[in-house]
Every structure is written in structure tokens, then in C-alpha cells.
Amino acid sequence: MKKTPLLEVKDLDVRFAVRGGDLTALRGISFSLDKGERLGLVGESGAGKSVAAFSILNLVARPGYIAGGQILFEGRDLAAMSERELRKIRGNRIAMIFQDPMMTLNPVLSIGTQMVEAIKAHRRISTKAARDIALDRLRKVQIPSPEKRLDQYPHELSGGMRQRVIIAVALLLDPEIIIADEPTTALDVTIQAEIMALLLELCEQDNVALMLITHDLGVVSQVTQRMLVMYSGRIIEQGPTREIINDAQHPYTQGLINALPQMGEPGARLFQIPGSMPSLKNVPTGCPFHPRCRFATDQCRQTMPEYVRSGNVDVACYEVSNLIEQEKHMQEAGS
Amino acid sequence: MFVISVIAFAIQDGLGDPLQEMVGMSVSQEEREVLRDELGLNDPVLVQYLRFAGNALQGDLGDSYFYSKPTLEVIAEHLPATLELVIGASLMIMLLSVPIGVYAAIRPQAWLSKFFMGVSTVGISIPVFLTAIVLIQIFSIGVTVAWFPADTGWGQWLNGALSTEGGLPSYGRGDDLTHLFGTWYSGFFTREGLMHLVLPCVSLASIMLPLFIRLVRAEMMEVLQSDYIRYARAKGLSAGRVNFLHALKNTMLPVITVGGVQIGIMVAYTILTETVFQWPGVGLMFLEAITRSDIPLIVAYLMVVGLIFVITNTLVDLVYGLVNPTVKLTGKKA
Amino acid sequence: MTTATLSRWDRFRDSFLWYSFKRDKVAIVSFFVLLLMVLAAVFAPLLAPTDPYDLAMINIMNSELPPVGMDGADPAFPLGTDAQGRDMLSTILYGTRVSLLIGFGAVVLQATLGILFGLLAGYLGGRVDSILMRIADVQLSFSTLMVAIIVGAVFKASFGNLMFGEIAIYMLIFIIGVAEWPQIARTVRASVLAEKKKEYVDAAKVMGFRTNRIMFRHILPNTLSPIFVIATVQIANAIISEAALSFLGLGMPETQPSLGSLIKSGFDYIQSGSWWITLIPGLVLVVLVLVINLLGDWLRDVMNPRLYKG
Numbered sequence: 007m008k009k010t011p012l013l014e015v016k017d018l019d020v021r022f023a024v025r026g027g028d029l030t031a032l033r034g035i036s037f038s039l040d041k042g043e044r045l046g047l048v049g050e051s052g053a054g055k056s057v058a059a060f061s062i063l064n065l066v067a068r069p070g071y072i073a074g075g076q077i078l079f080e081g082r083d084l085a086a087m088s089e090r091e092l093r094k095i096r097g098n099r100i101a102m103i104f105q106d107p108m109m110t111l112n113p114v115l116s117i118g119t120q121m122v123e124a125i126k127a128h129r130r131i132s133t134k135a136a137r138d139i140a141l142d143r144l145r146k147v148q149i150p151s152p153e154k155r156l157d158q159y160p161h162e163l164s165g166g167m168r169q170r171v172i173i174a175v176a177l178l179l180d181p182e183i184i185i186a187d188e189p190t191t192a193l194d195v196t197i198q199a200e201i202m203a204l205l206l207e208l209c210e211q212d213n214v215a216l217m218l219i220t221h222d223l224g225v226v227s228q229v230t231q232r233m234l235v236m237y238s239g240r241i242i243e244q245g246p247t248r249e250i251i252n253d254a255q256h257p258y259t260q261g262l263i264n265a266l267p268q269m270g271e272p273g274a275r276l277f278q279i280p281g282s283m284p285s286l287k288n289v290p291t292g293c294p295f296h297p298r299c300r301f302a303t304d305q306c307r308q309t310m311p312e313y314v315r316s317g318n319v320d321v322a323c324y325e326v327s328n329l330i331e332q333e334k335h336m337q338e339a340g341s
Numbered sequence: 342m343f344v345i346s347v348i349a350f351a352i353q354d355g356l357g358d359p360l361q362e363m364v365g366m367s368v369s370q371e372e373r374e375v376l377r378d379e380l381g382l383n384d385p386v387l388v389q390y391l392r393f394a395g396n397a398l399q400g401d402l403g404d405s406y407f408y409s410k411p412t413l414e415v416i417a418e419h420l421p422a423t424l425e426l427v428i429g430a431s432l433m434i435m436l437l438s439v440p441i442g443v444y445a446a447i448r449p450q451a452w453l454s455k456f457f458m459g460v461s462t463v464g465i466s467i468p469v470f471l472t473a474i475v476l477i478q479i480f481s482i483g484v485t486v487a488w489f490p491a492d493t494g495w496g497q498w499l500n501g502a503l504s505t506e507g508g509l510p511s512y513g514r515g516d517d518l519t520h521l522f523g524t525w526y527s528g529f530f531t532r533e534g535l536m537h538l539v540l541p542c543v544s545l546a547s548i549m550l551p552l553f554i555r556l557v558r559a560e561m562m563e564v565l566q567s568d569y570i571r572y573a574r575a576k577g578l579s580a581g582r583v584n585f586l587h588a589l590k591n592t593m594l595p596v597i598t599v600g601g602v603q604i605g606i607m608v609a610y611t612i613l614t615e616t617v618f619q620w621p622g623v624g625l626m627f628l629e630a631i632t633r634s635d636i637p638l639i640v641a642y643l644m645v646v647g648l649i650f651v652i653t654n655t656l657v658d659l660v661y662g663l664v665n666p667t668v669k670l671t672g673k674k675a
Numbered sequence: 676m677t678t679a680t681l682s683r684w685d686r687f688r689d690s691f692l693w694y695s696f697k698r699d700k701v702a703i704v705s706f707f708v709l710l711l712m713v714l715a716a717v718f719a720p721l722l723a724p725t726d727p728y729d730l731a732m733i734n735i736m737n738s739e740l741p742p743v744g745m746d747g748a749d750p751a752f753p754l755g756t757d758a759q760g761r762d763m764l765s766t767i768l769y770g771t772r773v774s775l776l777i778g779f780g781a782v783v784l785q786a787t788l789g790i791l792f793g794l795l796a797g798y799l800g801g802r803v804d805s806i807l808m809r810i811a812d813v814q815l816s817f818s819t820l821m822v823a824i825i826v827g828a829v830f831k832a833s834f835g836n837l838m839f840g841e842i843a844i845y846m847l848i849f850i851i852g853v854a855e856w857p858q859i860a861r862t863v864r865a866s867v868l869a870e871k872k873k874e875y876v877d878a879a880k881v882m883g884f885r886t887n888r889i890m891f892r893h894i895l896p897n898t899l900s901p902i903f904v905i906a907t908v909q910i911a912n913a914i915i916s917e918a919a920l921s922f923l924g925l926g927m928p929e930t931q932p933s934l935g936s937l938i939k940s941g942f943d944y945i946q947s948g949s950w951w952i953t954l955i956p957g958l959v960l961v962v963l964v965l966v967i968n969l970l971g972d973w974l975r976d977v978m979n980p981r982l983y984k985g
Contacts, residue, residue, distance in 0.1 A: 065575055067566070089580070097577035104575075109568035114590045114666060124576040159666040175576065462972070466965035468915050470922045471957045474942055478950055602815075609821035613919055617942070628923060631828040639828070646821075 010081060011038035012182060012215055013062070013100075018075035018085075020054075020061050022286070029286040031057045031070060032239045039183065042213040044206075046230035046247060048220060048262070050283050053236040055219045056105075059187045061085075062217075063096050079183075098128040101176035103186040103205075107168035107193070111160035117171055118156030124178055143174040147204060166197040173205060183215045191220075202229065223266055227251045235259045238284055238294035240310075245319030255321040258295050293323070301325040407633050412641035416623055420645070421526060422514055423611050423622030429542035430607065434549050442557025443592075446565060447584060458558070461551030469610050473544040473617040480540060481510065510537045513619055541618045548610050549603055556599055561592045594665050601657030605650050702973040705966040712963055716775050719768040766932055767956050771963065773933040774914050777847045781913040782906050784852030786859055790902065793863025794890050798871065808864070811857035823854040823916050827925035843927050847920065851913045862905050866898035908971040911964045918960055934960040 020032035032054050039045050047055050060066050062077055064084060077084040079100065084092065096102075104110040112120060121140035122133055129136070137156065144152035147170040160168060169189065176184050189205060190198040206229050209216045218230055226233050226247060233250055235243040235258065243256040254260045261279035281298040284290055292309050296302040305324050313320045314327040321327075408415050445454040514537050529535065564570060565588055573587045612624035619625065623642060630638040696702055715722060792811075796804040814822055827850050870876065871894070879889045914934075920926035921935030922942075929940050934956045941953025 060571075063575060065571055067571065093577045093579065095577070096575055102572070102575040104568055104572055106568060110572045112569040112573065112587050112591070114594070114664065115587070116666070123578060123582065127577050127579065127582075161667045462968065463961075463965060466911065466915075466968050467961050468918050468922075468964075470919065470942075471938065471961065474938070474953055474957065478954065606818035606820070609818045609824065612821075612824060613922065616923060631831070632924070643825070 012041045012043075012080065013039040014076075014078040015062070016076040016078065018058075018061060018077065019073040020057055020066055020070055021073040023069040023071065028073070030073075030239060030289070031286060032061065035075070035241055037234055037241065037244060039215050039217060041182065042209075042215055043232065044209065044216040044218065044230045046218050046220065046226035046233035047236065048223060048226055048233060049236035050221060052283055052285070054239040055221075055236055056187050057239075058236070059102070059185050059217065059219050062185060063100060063102065064092055065096075065102075094128065097124055097181075098179045099181050100183045100185065101179070101181040103169075103172055103176050103184060103189045105188040105191055107165055107172055108160075110172055111168055113160055116157055116159055117163075121156070121171075121175055121178060124175055128179055139178060140174070143177045144171070146177060146208065147171070147174045149174070165193050166201065169193060169197075169201050170204070173201070173208070177208060177212075180212065181214065183217065184209065185217045185219070187219045188221070189218075190225075205229075223251070223262060235262070238289055239286070240294065240322070242295065242323070243319060243321045245317070249317055249319055253317075255316050255319055255326045256295075256323050257299050257301055257325065299325075407630070407635045407638070412638050413645075415626065415638060416641055416645050419621060419623045419626045422620060423615070423624060425527065425529065425538065426541055426545060426611060426614065426620060426622060427604070427607060429538050430545035430549070431604070433542060433546040434553055437546075438550055438553035438557055439589075439596075442554045443561055443584070443589065445554070445558045446561035449562070457554060461554045464547060464551035467547070468613075469544055469548040470613045470617050472547045473540070473614060476540050476544060477617070510540070513537065514621060541614050541620050544617070545607065545610060545614045549607060552603065553596070553600070557592060557596055560595050561588060564588045564591045567591075590664065594661065597657060597661050597664065601653055604653045608646055608649065696973075696977075699973055701969055705969040705973070708962065709966045709970065712771060712959075712966075713775060715768055716772040719765075719772045722768055763951065763955060766937060767934070767959055770932050770934045770937050770956060771959060773844065773927060773931065774917060774935070774960070774963070777844060777851065777917045777933065778910045778914040780844075780848035781851035781855070781917070782910050784848055785856040785909065785913075786902065786906055788852065788856040789859025790863050790895070792856065793860035793898075794867055794895065796860065797864035797867025798886070798890050798894065804864075807860065811860055814854070814857050819854045819858070819912075820916055820919060823850050823920060824923065824925065826850045826854060827920050827923075831925055843931070847917055847926055850920070851916050854916070855909060855912065858909060859902060859905055862901050863898055866901055867894055870894050870897050904971060904975045907967060907974055911967040911971065914960070914964055914967070934963075 015038070016036050018032055018035040019030065020035075021028040021030050035054075035058060037045070047058060049055050057066060057070065061070075061072055062084065064072065064077075064087070066072065072085050075085065079095065084095065087095075111117070118137060118140060121143075122136040125131065125136040125139055126133070140156060141152055144155055149155055149167060149170050155163070155167075155171070160171075163171065173189075184205075186205065190201050193201060202225055205216070208214070216229075218226065220226060230247050232245065233247045234241050235250070235256065237258050243250060243254070243259050250259060251263065254263050258279070261277070264277040265279065279298055284294060284297070290297055291307060293299070293302075293306045293311055296306040299306065301324075303324065311322045311324045311327060313322050314330060315321075316326060316330060441457050444451075445457055448454050510533075514534065527534065529538075565584075570583060570588055573583045578587075608624075611622060612628060614620065615622045615624035616628055623645070627639065627642045629635075630642065696706075792807050796807040827846075830846055830850065876889065876893060879893050884893075917926055917933060918935030918938065921933050922939045924939065927933040927936045929936055932940065937956035938953050938960070941951075941956065944952055
């Protein structure tokens with residue numbers, strides 16, 4: 007029997023209540039995360055990656071709300087939990103790292119205050135002891151002169167340092183899962199690799215599960231073991247990272263990979279996926295990717311394909327399922 | 342510090358203008374002879390201004406025609422009354438606007454929030470003197486309601502419930518004032534003094550209160566949308582700590598800045614409030630000075646008001662610096 | 676001509692403005708109340724039972740009569756009479772007329788000044804900008820009401836009571852217009868600064884248009900919607916300012932009353948129990964200002980949600 011995963015999301019629907027009806031931001035999202043596993047979540051901006059990340063801790067900003075599905079953490083449904091119980095999990099068992107370190111730390115509170123309050127929200131210990139933990143984590147993220155930092159305010163730190171502080175905050179209470187929402191996007195290119203390496207190292211060290219949201223396929227292929235590809239609020243492909251990067255099944259994923267600079271010849275024009283992702287207001291019928299897909303058929307335009315398994319990868323695409331069918335027929339005919 | 346000096350300079354600039362205007366215009370008056378002697382109007386404007394500024398620096402703003410004593414002395418006698426009015430009204434505004442604004446921001450859909458916002462929209466449209474008049478009618482003169490038949494029990498009850506006795510003083514500061522120091526006689530320490538303060542303070546507060554509620558609510562709602570608030574929640578902090586520490590502290594920064602400016606505007610409204618309640622403060626004094634064409638007193642009033650602006654602006658900057666760590670008080674502004 | 680207006684009407688009916696107006700009950704009610712009051716004010720000479728400016732029609736014996744429904748009321752004066760025996764209904768109709776006239780006039784003046792200075796400051800920048808905005812800041816920190824009171828006091832002192840009374844309407848329009856121009860100038864300046872960065876201005880410059888033409892033909896139309904919103908609210912402010920000035924005795928004389936001077940004249944009699952002289956015009960004033968403010972709020976929501984961000 008397969009052991010239950012640490013986190014299991016089942017059929018998650020998230021909607022935004024706006025004037026004139028609801029907009030569906032996430033539809034039928036299902037995935038799981040094992041202890042110590044590193045999962046990548048990729049897609050263009052607007053695909054719903056961040057919404058997915060925030061909905062796990064039920065932190066989707068108003069007017070968004072979880073309309074259906076389950077988020078099982080150690081068998082308990084976070085989506086159905088009271089705010090009080092959720093609070094015990096947030097920051098404690100599941101920590102988050104936000105995208106923009108400039109906006110994430112409260113400008114009017116010192117670093118120390120913001121770290122200590124996070125500890126004291128979950129542990130009954132003295133401020134002194136909490137400060138010691140904070141200091142230890144700041145050392146762990148290799149911040150120069152950590153003692154000084156505790157009494158400083160966010161504006162006195164550079165962007166890279168602030169993101170280190172935020173990683174330190176995430177580590178404060180030794181969580182099981184860290185959800186990192188594009189943790190390096192807002193940083194200088196030179197610092198991005200440093201921060202990513204640090205995060206990877208710390209997760210491996212403490213066997214923390216990492217859910218990494220990014221649009222950078224390069225990072226995903228280096229850091230994660232499994233990945234999900236999202237498009238217009240749906241997961242269209244998920245499986246082991248290496249398998250998807252090497253042999254993507256879904257035309258959209260193929261497009262993403264082909265668009266990477268190193269894939270083309272030097273000097274050649276970069277590949278582009280024609281068109282752009284539909285806005286939430288007018289999601290096309292059927293497969294949301296069909297207007298941009300060169301394989302699109304009438305079937306694609308009418309109904310959303312089910313997931314099919316190809317190797318270890320689950321894909322939602324009629325083209326792929328048709329190919330698999332054909333192969334089966336050929337094999338049957340051959341045998 | 343640089344900012345403050347600019348503000349101070351600007352206000353001095355502003356004060357120079359009405360003064361020159363006033364002096365220039367007054368020449369066409371029948372009082373021209375008196376004025377020429379008193380103010381030395383035959384001199385060029387610049388000389389007059391320099392002489393005026395020089396005297397002002399030494400604390401000499403001339404003598405009032407009507408009171409026949411130094412204008413600053415006259416103002417010093419009237420200023421405490423106005424200050425108490427402003428302090429009382431400011432306290433009311435602070436104590437009411439912050440809780441209401443915060444509540445309306447946290448629960449924008451709640452019935453009570455909508456009620457408060459509706460009332461404040463209506464409140465903005467009511468001129469302060471009208472509020473004052475209505476308050477006088479209800480709480481000072483009293484209203485006797487006889488709309489319901491008095492021969493039935495409920496009719497009598499309704500009539501009684503809707504009628505007010507009145508009796509709150511609506512005129513002056515009362516006689517029972519405590520002498521603090523100098524010319525400061527305070528109404529804060531006696532029952533009679535406080536009773537006299539109630540209606541004027543409520544009136545003065547009523548003009549700013551809706552504005553502040555809207556301001557606090559708007560700022561708070563914006564702050565609640567920010568990343569650091571979501572992050573604070575993601576850390577598992579309690580709603581109370583998120584709302585009242587993380588959000589409120591950031592909300593107060595713009596509120597303090599705007600609030601400082603509003604105090605200046607409040608000074609203008611003291612003129613109206615004091616007129617309605619015959620409150621013996623500088624506003625009423627100023628208006629009387631206008632009707633009596635007591636020009637030195639008018640000028641002195643404007644100078645003092647300008648000074649009050651500079652002082653409040655400095656105070657506001659100081660408080661802002663204390664709350665906001667990104668501003669260093671060592672003179673350089675971040 | 677007819678087809679042009681018709682298609683314009685059709686376009687208006689299709690517009691977002693009309694759509695959101697239909698959906699907003701508060702806006703509809705406010706609009707009709709305002710329309711009613713404006714019409715009543717415009718046609719005051721036809722509607723009013725008596726002419727309050729005509730001294731011959733006033734009988735002092737009729738003074739301080741209460742409104743209909745109270746003891747001692749005279750049905751000839753449905754809202755009662757004031758201390759001089761003038762019919763309240765008539766004086767209020769005429770008073771609303773004066774108040775509205777001053778409100779609109781002052782806003783037209785301040786919009787002219789504000790647009791001109793705001794465009795200059797925003798487009799030319801540099802020293803012109805800093806001088807104009809310095810003046811605006813000083814005026815705003817003094818508060819517009821204070822400036823109006825000071826200017827009013829100076830004018831009254833220099834013209835004398837009688838003469839001031841005769842030209843009071845123009846004086847008040849001037850005073851309030853001058854006192855409140857910074858509000859509009861700042862809004863215009865902020866939108867000009869935003870518009871200036873956009874490409875079409877560069878394009879116009881490249882095409883060699885003169886500064887004046889770029890300012891008025893290209894930038895101004897794009898700043899109109901915030902100006903429109905501000906101007907609406909400013910009408911309400913101007914009416915309140917006028918009322919405040921009149922209440923302080925710096926505005927309309929009692930012989931030619933505005934709502935503010937009606938309230939003032941009634942206030943002297945409130946202690947003797949004649950509340951209607953002051954409270955009825957007060958109520959009219961509040962309703963007038965309230966509906967304008969509500970319309971302004973609605974316009975702001977519809978036309979420019981980011982107005983306050985400047």
C-alpha cells in the first residue's frame with residue numbers, strides 16, 4: 007500500500023467573487039507532496055500559480071475564495087479548518103516565502119520584532135529564547151553580522167539580505183513544508199542563483215518539503231524532483247521533472263521548453279508560443295490552450311481533455327491521448 | 342528639518358501677502374488719516390514690511406485700536422479658550438475616528454460599517470455652524486415633542502422619549518474657571534467649565550470627524566491589501582496582532598501627516614464655532630476685529646495663526662519620525 | 676443637426692456612464708433632487724408666492740409666523756415667516772438661487788484659474804511650477820475657508836458695508852474662486868505630469884506643434900475627467916464656503932439673502948423659539964450639498980477610481 011503523502015490537494019477550485027458573477031481562478035487542481043520532496047509549479051504569469059500557493063494556507067486575497075476540493079495536510083483538510091486551527095499551521099508547520107522581499111517585511115517593525123512574534127505565536131517561550139532562535143536562523147542563512155540585523159528595520163537591508171531574512175523566518179519553527187512563491191524573481195540576477203542555492207541547501211539539510219513556484223524552467227530542472235505545469239487555472243501536465251524537461255508531452259509545455267534560449271541555435275530567433283494566455287474573464291471552451299495550439303481539433307474546442315498517463319507523466323491533451331491510442335492499436339495489430 | 346524650514350518660510354511668505362494687501366487697500370478708506378499716522382503708510386511697502394517684520398521678531402505687533410493695548414496681550418488673553426476648544430475637539434476626533442475607521446476597514450460589509458460611512462457622507466455635507474445650531478436647539482433650548490396623542494400611554498412615552506430637556510450651556514465658557522498660569526484660565530477642571538465645552542467641542546469635532554473616519558478607513562483598507570499583511574498572516578499571527586500592530590501602525594503614518602494639515606483647517610473653523618457659541622477665543626476676537634476694522638489685531642492674529650501652523654507642522658514631523666523608522670531625526674530625511 | 680444629436684444621445688445611452696447611472700439608485704435620486712432644486716431656483720420668480728426683494732410686499736405684522744401645522748400658522752405662508760415678515764418659502768427659493776449661482780460661478784472661476792495654472796505648472800515645470808505650487812501649498816495649508824475669510828474681511832473693510840452688499844454676489848464668486856483654485860490646479864498638474872510622459876505628446880512635439888496647441892488640444896482633453904469630478908465636489912464646497920462667509924456676516928446681505936445669510940438671520944431668533952427661520956434653510960442647504968457630494972462620489976467611482984492617488 008502506498009503511504010499517504012504529507013500534503014495532498016484534491017480537486018481544488020478557487021474562484022473570485024466579482025461584480026457580475028464568479029471568475030474561476032483554479033479548476034480541478036490535484037497534486038501531492040511527500041515529505042522532503044521538492045515540487046516545482048511552473049506556468050506563465052496569470053496561470054494561477056500564486057493563487058494555488060496561497061490557497062494551500064487559505065490565504066487567497068479577497069474576493070477570492072476556495073469553492074471546492076480538499077487540501078489534506080497529514081490527513082486533515084485545511085480548506086475546511088477554522089481560522090484558529092489554521093493559524094497553528096501557518097508559519098509553524100507550513101511556512102511561506104513571498105515573491106518581493108521589498109514588500110513582504112513590515113516597514114515599521116524591526117527585523118527582530120517580526121521574527122520573535124512569529125515564534126511567540128506558536129511557542130510559549132521567553133522573548134530572550136525567541137531571539138536566540140532568530141539569531142541562529144539568521145546565521146543559517148549566512149547573513150553578515152546577524153546580531154546587528156535584529157534591531158534593524160527592513161529599509162536598512164538590501165533586497166538580497168531581506169530575502170535571506172525571509173528565508174530565516176520560514177525556518178524559524180522547523181516547518182515540514184516551505185512554499186516559495188517566485189522567491190528570486192524580484193532580485194538581481196547575480197543574487198538569484200545564490201538565494202536559490204541557499205534555499206535548496208537548507209531544504210536538503212533539514213529534509214523540508216519545498217513547493218517552488220516559478221516561471222523559470224531552468225531553476226525547476228535544477229532544484230525540483232517533480233513538477234506541475236499550469237495553464238489558465240488548470241494543471242495540464244505533471245510528473246517527474248527530468249522526464250517532462252527531456253520529453254514534454256503537452257504542446258504548451260513543449261512550447262515553454264522550446265522558448266528557452268539555450269535550446270535554439272546561437273543567433274537563431276527565439277521560439278515563441280503564438281498568442282497570449284486568456285484572461286480569467288473569457289476562458290475559451292474546451293481545452294483553454296486550443297486557440298494557441300497547432301494541434302487543436304474540434305474536440306479540443308468543445309471539451310476539456312481528461313488526464314492520460316504517458317510514462318510517469320499525467321497529461322491533459324487529446325493529441326497525446328490519441329497518440330497513445332494509436333500506439334496501442336499498432337502494438338495490438340503487431341502482436 | 343529642511344522640510345520644516347521650507348514650510349516656515351512659505352508661511353511667512355503667505356503672511357506677508359495679506360498684510361501688504363490689507364495695508365494697501367485700506368488707504369482708500371475714511372480711516373486713511375488715522376492709519377497713515379499709526380502705520381506710517383507714506384513709506385514704501387518694502388520699508389513698511391521690513392519694519393513690521395523687525396518689530397514682529399521682537400514680539401511687538403503693535404497696539405490694538407479697540408483694546409488700546411498690545412495686540413499680543415489681547416491674543417494671549419483669548420488664545421487659551423481656543424486652544425481648549427481645539428484640544429477637546431481633537432481628542433474627540435482621535436478617540437472616535439480611529440476605532441470607527443479601523444472597524445469599517447476590517448469589516449467593510451458589516452451593517453454597522455455601512456451605517457458609519459453613510460453618516461459620515463452626510464456629515465461632510467453639513468456645515469459646522471448648522472451642526473452647532475441644531476445642537477443648541479436640541480441640547481440647550483430643548484425640544485418638546487407633541488406629535489403623538491398624549492391621552493394614550495405609548496403616545497405620552499414617545500413624546501417624552503423624543504423630547505429633550507436641554508440645559509447644556511450654549512454661551513461662553515462659564516464663570517467657574519481654574520487659573521492655571523499667566524492668562525490661561527481652564528475649563529477642563531470644573532463641572533461648569535466642562536459643560537460649557539461640550540457643545541462647542543462636538544460641533545468643531547463634527548466637521549473633521551467624517552473626514553478622518555474616511556481617511557483612516559481608506560488607508561487601512563489599502564494597508565490590509567499589502568503583501569506584508571498577508572505575510573504576517575502567513576506567519577500564523579493572530580488577527581488582533583495583524584490588524585492592530587502590523588496594519589494600524591502603517592495606517593497611522595499618512596493619517597498623522599494629513600491630520601497635521603487638518604489642524605490648520607480646524608483653526609479656520611474655530612472662527613465659525615466660536616461665533617455660534619460666543620466662545621471668547623481668538624476666532625471670535627478676529628471676527629470682532631474685522632467688524633471694528635482693528636487692523637493691527639487682524640494682522641497679529643494672522644501672524645499667530647501662522648506661528649501655530651509652523652509649530653503643529655514641526656510637531657507632526659516629530660511624531661511622524663518617532664513612528665516611522667525610515668525617517669531619521671538627525672536632520673537628513675530618508 | 677438632429678441626426679448628430681440623436682447619435683450622440685445613442686452613444687451616451689450605450690456608454691458606461693449611463694449604464695452605471697441606471698444601476699445606482701443613490702445617483703439617480705441625487706440627480707433628480709438636484710435637478711428639482713436647480714429648476715426651483717431658476718424659476719424662483721415664477722414659483723415664489725412673494726418677492727422677498729420687494730419691500731412693499733412685506734408686512735412686519737406677519738413676522739415670526741411658524742410653518743403650517745403648528746399653532747398660529749397662516750396658510751398664506753406654508754413655511755412660516757422670518758423676523759421681518761418675509762415668506763420663508765419665497766426667501767428660500769431665492770436664497771437657493773443665490774447660493775447655486777455663487778457655487779457655479781465660483782467653480783467656473785476656480786476651474787479657469789486652476790486649469791490654466793495647473794497646465795502651466797505641469798507642462799512647463801521648473802521655476803513656474805515651483806512658484807505656482809508653492810503658492811498653492813501655502814494657500815491650502817491655511818485652508819481655503821481661512822483664505823476666503825481673510826480676503827472677504829479685507830474686501831468688506833475696503834469697500835464698506837453698503838457697497839459690498841451691492842456687489843456681494845460677484846465678490847463672493849471672486850473670493851471663493853480665488854481661495855479654492857489650488858485644488859483644481861493640483862489635480863490638473865498631476866494628470867498633466869502623467870500625460871506628459873505618454874508617447875502621443877512626444878509625437879505631437881515631433882510633429883512640430885506649438886506648446887499652446889499641445890497643452891490645450893492634446894493634454895487638456897485627457898485631464899478632463901478628474902477635473903470634472905473635482906469640480907462637482909467643489910460646487911458643494913463653494914456653497915458651504917459661501918454659507919459660512921454669509922454666516923459670519925462677510926457674505927450676502929439680508930436684503931438679498933443666500934441660504935447662509937438666511938441661517939444667520941434666523942440664528943438670532945433661535946433662543947426665542949423660532950427655530951424654523953434658521954433650520955428650514957439649513958435643511959435645504961444640507962440636502963443641496965449632500966446630493967452634489969453624492970453625485971461627486973458616484974462620478975469619482977465611475978470615471979476615475981485612482982483619483983486620490985494623484
